Amino acid sequence: MASTVEPVKSQNEYRLPTDAKPTLYEVTVRTDLDKLKFDGFVVIHLDILRDTSIIVFNSSKLLLGSAHLTSSSLKQEIVQTTKDFTLNEKSERCTISLPTTLSAGSQAQLKIDFDGELTSGMMGYYRSAWEHEGKTKYYTLTQFEPTATRRAFPCWDEPLFKVKFSVTMISRADTVNLNNMPAISEEVYIPGYKGNKDVVSWLSDRFSALTTGEMEKWKITHFETTPHMSTYLVAFANGPFAHIEDMYKSPLSGKVRPLRVYTTPDIIHQARFALDVKKSVLPLYEQVFDIEFALPKLDTLVANDFDAGAMENWGLITGKTNAFLIPAEKTDLFTKKQVAIVQSHEVAHMWFGDITTMTWWDNLYLKEGFASLMGEVIILDKVFPEWKVQSSFIADMLASAMSSDAKLSSHPIEVECPDVNMINQIFDALSYSKAASGNASDAVRLCWRGQIPEGCVYLPQETPVLEQCHERSMGGYSGGERHRCAQDDGQLVKRTGFPIVTVKETKDGIAVRQDRFLATGPAEPKDNETIWTIPLNLVTVDSNGKVTIDRTLVLDEREKAIHLDTSKPFKLNAGTAGVYRVLYTPERLTKIAQEAVKEDSVFGVEDRIGLVYDALALAKAGYLDVSGILLLYDILRNEKEYLVWCSIADALDSIESTWYEHEDIFEKLNAFRRELFAPIITRLGFEYPEGESVDTAQLRTKIIEQAASAGDETVVKKLCSWFKQAAETGDDSHIPPDLIRITFFIAIHHGGRAEFDHVRETISSAKNPSIRISAIHAMGAPKDLTLAEETWDYILNKSRDQDIFYHFGGLAVNHKTRHFLLEHLKQSYEQLYERLAGNFGFQRLINIAHMRLSSSKDLHESKEFFKTKDVSKYKMALEQAWDGVEARAAWIEHSTADLRAWLEKRQK
Template structure:
């Protein structure tokens, strides 16, 4: 399989800039022309000469450079080099300026370069985004630089450790709004005689030969405050016809009042209030927890209609897609609301984790993302929305996503060697985010959350405006806790995988043994060398029936004996806090299930969620029968908590997705799903009272989705009735926002042309981002091949690039559309690859196209398709997809008879 040049053949420093000079400050001027969709400007980079040097290397990509001018106190006059004489390395995205003299160490220099570029739709670098204004397509522009795309917008030293300050000046059409990391300090309409900004005026005058007097042809110059020292990847600016909502918060540390805004196009701004409110609520909480004040004078959020990732933590100017920040409270489903709150809080967390204190290099990306996921989406947000039970929900979300990916041989360590940009782009995954958050959560429980957060504060204060590596964090938490943190944590971040702990009951207690857990079954010796330090969190029950948890027991060897009374209930990984699966004997699992199903069980909500997920994973890997997992789910039939039912729901959907080509098993499995969930629907109904508890609301939604997906006629009829009523009357109030996705999907699956056309009209003009996403996913739900062809035509000719994965997801969710999706992807591979070559998109499409397959033939066919292709931009996603297909195929081969037999005996 073709791929990038082997790391072994290229020294690590070949991917990094030389350290002979170091930037300290950038004076950056950028002119944006939204009519011609171009930008140009110039940058003066102030440099410290660290070592004697005769050449200067910097990053640049996809820009046309003008001449380079170098001034230095060691030079009698500036040295000028024409752009054509610079040496360019397009693969490494850098240019070299060779000097005719040596710059001595300890001196300073200034390098000034003109540049120009296109505002493309790549969603990386400085790019354009489209919106509809007065019936026509209009554009605005914004930046997305993480991880290595600042070099596409201006020549720079584009590495996180090379922090500098930035003074940004923007030149734009006078009727637009300019935004950047810092507040504007001045703004003037351009005139050749303008006394302010004389350097910019001089430059602009040389560019503009003649200006008409019309307003559209007027330019304005906006200067922004100087930033603190920061990495290039969080530099940001934007230009367009933006409207905004405004609020403020008062710092609990200083009493300072800071303005908070959300910007977007005027047609969408009315949906931004909730995101603004969340930002206002979480900021003072972060300041208190970290004991560090937010350091910038303002914090804006810009919402874009074209955005590759979910959102981006640019310092002072957070950016993101519409579904990440916008919602209409009257039409918002709970999942949409949770997503907006989590995204906003996650990005605000980065103002400390990542922006003030930044990882040294991309191999420590998790220091940014793991913290923002744990602290932002769980610890802080739980203080604002305690009714969401986010600490418990973490298990089904972050922890399960992490363990699902990390159970593959194609996983990677949290701290992963990241030599080049291709690799850096690929590690924004469930390991850098979710596994990192999971092991930090485990550490937090082990040392206590109070000492954990105290240690984090120590770490942040010690490295304000600096760069860090893992040991710096461990030192902070060790100082706060007095524990040997590296001893416990190093293997969790430096080694891939996680353990399964087997519990064997012996006289006087239990013997526990750890081995690496793989979804394909017991690991070969060569893949089973790591010994983790596992906080076992042992729950035991005394003679009075009172439970207690010992969080101090570490399994830091292969096997260990623990004395306890096995005649009473016990459980490892109490609270499902640590990152491991627990394998009990079948007899003990029955006893645990019986205890867990009791009204006032000693096993917590978190314990019960963990039991559900362990059962699914262990059965998939062949450690136990699938029927044992199903018996456990059946034992929970009287469970009250939504989060347990949600875990059962996802597990049963995973089974159906795996056996999607076995009609007999699928029919019997659907009957079991209906048996569990239809009674809940009949108890709770289809309507959503305003004052009901959030758990009831979520449980109703989950039960209706499972009942509809498993084909219950009563539920399907009700959903279709509501869809038809909305279409026929034009009043969609009969569709509760939480049921929008399942109603659209069910209507298209069971219907025909009329239903499909109704959904596509919703996609064309959605009232909210969530409605548009539900419609796009439903476009892939038809069983009519002609309609699926129309969906594919929409993908190739009409869809925004940022929305492709919603459409792919809809096709993958449709069992009848999976092989259609694979065929179409392969037929159109070149067009898709070229369309997404400049962003993250291809690796996401690989997952949605191939992760649903489940046969050895599908695995072999997929592998053969990619032979000879350059997979360097998505090699990890491809390897993981192939592993996923192989493990699903092995599961089918191993467990079909057991599954069929258990389901048949219940019929």
């Protein structure tokens, strides 16, 4: 096959021409698990929209055979050999030059054979490994989002082209085949097989050298044809899968549909909770959308090797083990919540993302912001109200979004994506969390803004759930007015960043001013030109104690004066619904905190969470003294709500992590943390009694983790004794599941060779994914760099690709190995890049390796190293990582004296 790598001149070089439009794919794929190869052919039915003598489609990593073209406008079949193909490897496009012109208005059929390798790369059609009776076995599955369908079969691999798919799978007779749709036939292959003539012909050719006995070891599974859908949602899998099954009855039609979860047989018993969540949320989605689930079944396939968390393939959700599996016995609450979140998120996509699909990847935020808000908050709150997901949204999504968006390297949530490299990089907190948090969710309400490809069912704008999304979004800022859908003026989703609202008190009230907020400090004029429309949501208390929230007050100019009685409590951004920071004077911040800790405070839990996160961000940027926010957290020491303590703990962890190289500050700060957390541990204890509230259980976990990290002797001794007992007896049932991860980490950090070896062995013997990940994470905990070297060797030679970032996370949390981590990433750059650059993994490693570094020296050395590398696949992640290091370094420069003075004064 001819290959060219000419430079790309414009976006059109990456986008397919629309002279020919596919209407149906007939895909036949044979999977050989013994040889770890696949092959097959695809028949693509085309409508010719304009006269053309070339056909252009996507293909990557495949060996293509001859192309056979028939057309209603031609008298005979055209056969093109590979010498007639031109492959542009950079744009992953293949061009077939035809000896004649296909006429507009005609129909054509293009048949191409293909062969591919079942690699471990976790993209395209790939292999996953599992252990069975002491041997490594394999199964296969697909991961096509965003642009990897072309690695499995030639296709028009752009979301705009919504097409029907008819899939036939040929596999070993003792395996299970899965597809988006149910199977309509399955039979063992025998000579004389009667079926589709193209399949019969292909099998006759490929099986001609086999004996009858060898032929009978293969089977053919044909699946129902899908509705119109985008290529990235196609899914198929083959392996020795087991499954559990349930069903749900549609509240709209009464139709009963099967629900299944598939895994390898050894772990299927851990899939029940994920199945139960799916059964719970499906009817809720039907009710709020008033649209019935569109397919005959909904399966979930759980994989040992999976790059992303999970994927919303229509009718066949896929994902990694820790995203869907929990033990049938007691499990930690964190894992249970994550499984529920992932399952609900992916089911949300069965409507918004699968039925309605974006035209191009610059609208990724629409489906992901919607599924994050809908699946992880609105619907999940109906199933698990005790989790308070509406309140935890602030910590789980809003804080993450604002952290990313406060950097100069941030990007609009609607960002141009001309090529594959850019598409992969926008799967970040801005496309997910910011899109769910503020003005972007108002854009979600616009439902693709009328971009409805053929074959797509349109979601009504005025369904109850979209109204809820709209109400949440209008708490943020936008280009429109409250209670009115924002006009699509091009600014709604194309602005980068968010504002800070500065509050100054006057004799008549307050004066407010908006500017762009940056983590590195006040924005330069060139970066501070945007004027946002900001709903101020002002909370006030009158002389009779009546609380009022003014939701009509909008700041849509640089400055505004507001008449207000400042002798009474007040606060902007009620409920922390808006995507902006509020800067008060230190005196007013103290007054708000003192009001917040009252039993009958006018400031709710969401206000208190927002107060903590705002204070931290403002101190980092130099707007507040760090001593002022420590005083704030000291005032809040009698707080009872888990979510507020979670925000305080995160803030203190951030401060400690920034000053980790300043030994005197590091030790005094940890002493302050122990002082805050110890009384709560005394009150709550280490046990998790049956029937206690979710809040209490989560609070205990968080506080013990923080106290242990701060070096509390009582807590460290307790956790190390638990670990020792587990290592000596082989039984960890005495360790509360919620404390497994911190127990492992602390035991390694304060232990040595014996503890390290036990954790390493646990990775392969763990009873469930949660314990396994805890062990992987703990391998990054040793103080002894000799053991850290062994961790690095494990990463390079034994770790699954999907697990490397857990190893990195452990090394990054451990302040003794942070520089070690970045240095070893640089030393092993080529090897890690080769393994992970084709998917989302490498940019994730870049982020983790920098996330807790905080010196100008770190920043300079990193920039020196990467200036000689091709960073096109992870440029955005690298620039955001550098911005984070720069912000922490600036924080140290302007706040070290203040922090040291406050801590020293407190100890006297």
